[in-house]
Amino acid sequence: MTKKLFLLPGDGIGPEAMAEVEKIIAWMNSALAAGFETETGLVGGSAYDAHGAAISDDDMARAMAADAVLFGAVGGPKWDGVAYEVRPEAGLLRLRKDMQLFANLRPAICYPALAASSSLKPEVVEGLDILIVRELTGGVYFGEPKEIIDLGNGQKRGIDTQVYDTFEIERISGVAFELARTRGNKVCSMEKHNVMKSGVLWKEVVAAYHKANYADVELTHMLADAGGMQLVRWPKQFDVIVTDNLFGDMLSDVAAMLTGSLGMLPSASLGAPDAISGKRKALYEPVHGSAPDIAGKGIANPIAMIASFAMCLRYSFNMVGEADMLDRAIANTLDKGLRTGDIMSDGCTQVGTSQMGDAVLAEFQALAG
Ligand code: IPM
Ligand code: MG
Numbered sequence: 001m002t003k004k005l006f007l008l009p010g011d012g013i014g015p016e017a018m019a020e021v022e023k024i025i026a027w028m029n030s031a032l033a034a035g036f037e038t039e040t041g042l043v044g045g046s047a048y049d050a051h052g053a054a055i056s057d058d059d060m061a062r063a064m065a066a067d068a069v070l071f072g073a074v075g076g077p078k079w080d081g082v083a084y085e086v087r088p089e090a091g092l093l094r095l096r097k098d099m100q101l102f103a104n105l106r107p108a109i110c111y112p113a114l115a116a117s118s119s120l121k122p123e124v125v126e127g128l129d130i131l132i133v134r135e136l137t138g139g140v141y142f143g144e145p146k147e148i149i150d151l152g153n154g155q156k157r158g159i160d161t162q163v164y165d166t167f168e169i170e171r172i173s174g175v176a177f178e179l180a181r182t183r184g185n186k187v188c189s190m191e192k193h194n195v196m197k198s199g200v201l202w203k204e205v206v207a208a209y210h211k212a213n214y215a216d217v218e219l220t221h222m223l224a225d226a227g228g229m230q231l232v233r234w235p236k237q238f239d240v241i242v243t244d245n246l247f248g249d250m251l252s253d254v255a256a257m258l259t260g261s262l263g264m265l266p267s268a269s270l271g272a273p274d275a276i277s278g279k280r281k282a283l284y285e286p287v288h289g290s291a292p293d294i295a296g297k298g299i300a301n302p303i304a305m306i307a308s309f310a311m312c313l314r315y316s317f318n319m320v321g322e323a324d325m326l327d328r329a330i331a332n333t334l335d336k337g338l339r340t341g342d343i344m345s346d347g348c349t350q351v352g353t354s355q356m357g358d359a360v361l362a363e364f365q366a367l368a369g
Contacts (some may be wrong), residue, residue, distance in 0.1 A: 002035050003317055006066035008043040008059070008095075011088060012290025013353075014072020014297065015284065017305035020357025021070060024326070027361060031369060032322075038065075043095070044074025044290070054091030063095055068307060068316040069283040071095070073290035083125035092285075096136050099281045101269035102168070103175040104134040104248065105311070105349075106287060108235075108255035108265060113334035117260035117343050120232065125258050130238045132175040132255055134248025135189040137268055138168045139142060139198070142244045164198045164244065169205040171272065176242035177214035186218045190227040190247055202244065228254055252287060262288040263301030263342045266308035268315050281317045284308040296339075298352045303330055306360055309328030322368060329363035 005025070009018035028034035041059035042050055049110035050056075054074070055063075084090075095101070110118065110128035118125045121252055141163030173189065178207045189206045191199035203221055210219045222230065224247040230237065231254050243251060248309050258263045265288070271281035286304030294300055307330060314323035338359050339348040351359070 002037045003068075004061050004066045005038045005312075006034050006069045007038055007040045008055075008069060009072040009078050010044040010074045010091075010290065011046055012073050012295040014044075014074070014290055016295070016300050016353045017053065017286065017302040018070065018072045020302035020353065020360070021305055021309045022362055023357055024306065024364065027201075027365065028322070031365070043071070043074055043091040043336065046055040047077040047091055048079060048082060048086055048088065052086065054086050054088055055094055056129070060094065060098060064099060064281070067279070067282075068312050069095065069099075069285050070312060071285035072305065073286065073288065073291045076292035076295070078292075095283055096269060097142060099283065100137060100271045100292070101274070101281060102135060102137040102285055103172055103270045104136040104251040105179070105315075106132040106134060106248075106255070106265065107267075108132065108252075108259050111264070111331055111334050113331070114264070114343055117345055118171050118258055120258060123253035124236075125260075128181075128235055128258060130235060130255060131179060131240045133172065133179065133240060133242045134249060134252060135164075135172040135244045136248075137170065137245075138164055139245035142324065150216045158181075162196065162198045162246070164202060166201070166205050169202050170209045173206045173209050173242055173318045174213070175270070176240050177210065177217050180217045180240040181214075185216070186220070186239035188220045188222055188227070188238055188241050189249065190222050190224040190241060190243040192224050192247075194223060198244070206242070224251070227251060229327045231255055231258070261301065261342045263304055263340065264307070265304050266311050268308070268311040270315060280316070282312070284312040298354065299341050300353050301342050302353050302357045303340075303360070306330060306357070323366035325367040326360075326364055329360050329367060333359045333361045
């Protein structure tokens with residue numbers, strides 16, 4: 001059976017990182033008869049330059065028809081002045097919304113070889129393995145009204161709306177509880193019920209849904225600000241964290257940096273399983289951005305993009321063995337002392353994007369070939 005992958009490398013370092021994944025796909029097709037079919041489209045600033053939109057309707061349709069989308073990164077100073085509706089980020093937000101990718105999985109794993117690159121003490125981050133489950137299609141990112149209005153007295157008012165319905169909270173907490181059962185069996189839900197009505201409802205719904213369906217999983221609740229503090233104080237207390245779109249955006253950046261570099265972390269954005277085929281729409285992307293300052297220099301870290309492809313193997317194609325081997329290949333490459341500039345430390349060998357990609361592929365070939 002063919003597996004349709006739609007590649008959206010995007011802007012900045014996105015295309016360089018994606019090129020390393022394409023090498024892995026090509027090898028899996030020729031050596032493992034994996035049957036991946038790839039098509040490539042434009043998103044972000046590069047789509048704006050070509051079509052005047054952050055993603056064209058045609059590429060949007062191809063994303064909807066694919067088994068999985070691999071996404072690089074969007075944005076850069078070149079597009080700072082473009083209209084809000086067509087800014088690079090609008091392409092990513094449209095993909096999330098139109099594909100209904102409500103569940104964003106952001107694992108923060110500290111590779112042993114990198115414990116020293118974290119800004120925290122090695123004993124705080126060594127062996128860290130947490131998973132942030134971020135709600136991705138609701139909350140203040142998409143709530144209406146969302147506008148700037150003129151008050152007519154020389155003042156303007158900017159409005160965003162934080163809004164959550166019961167079903168949205170239930171389905172994202174269901175994903176978190178299910179995943180917790182496959183790992184440490186603990187979920188911590190984060191909101192701000194002390195100041196926000198949406199937080200009061202979030203906490204109530206998570207607690208009721210837990211009681212009715214997942215009483216075997218350990219559930220705790222934390223205010224999101226305290227959660228941020230606990231993440232940098234003692235992150236290993238957490239297993240799975242479930243939180244809303246905006247808190248998840250911030251907390252996942254904090255969690256990412258615990259591991260040494262934003263250049264290491266993958267993510268998966270999943271929709272609900274289709275009623276008939278059981279398949280989920282899915283998009284996989286590194287947590288890092290387009291890093292315009294280093295784009296085109298061949299020095300970007302491709303590991304987050306490669307690890308995102310490993311998540312794609314795991315969640316979209318149930319290729320768990322291959323996913324495990326690819327993750328192991330990344331760890332082995334780091335164990336051998338290879339580092340891109342962002343994770344470089346004393347005594348290691350600094351390499352560029354394609355050397356890092358080649359080294360991971362070679363380790364993967366040794367494990368899977
Ligand atoms: C992320 C990013 C996006 C977000 C931006 C690029 C719109 O920060 O995926 O975390 O805010 O969700
Ligand atoms: Mg973010």
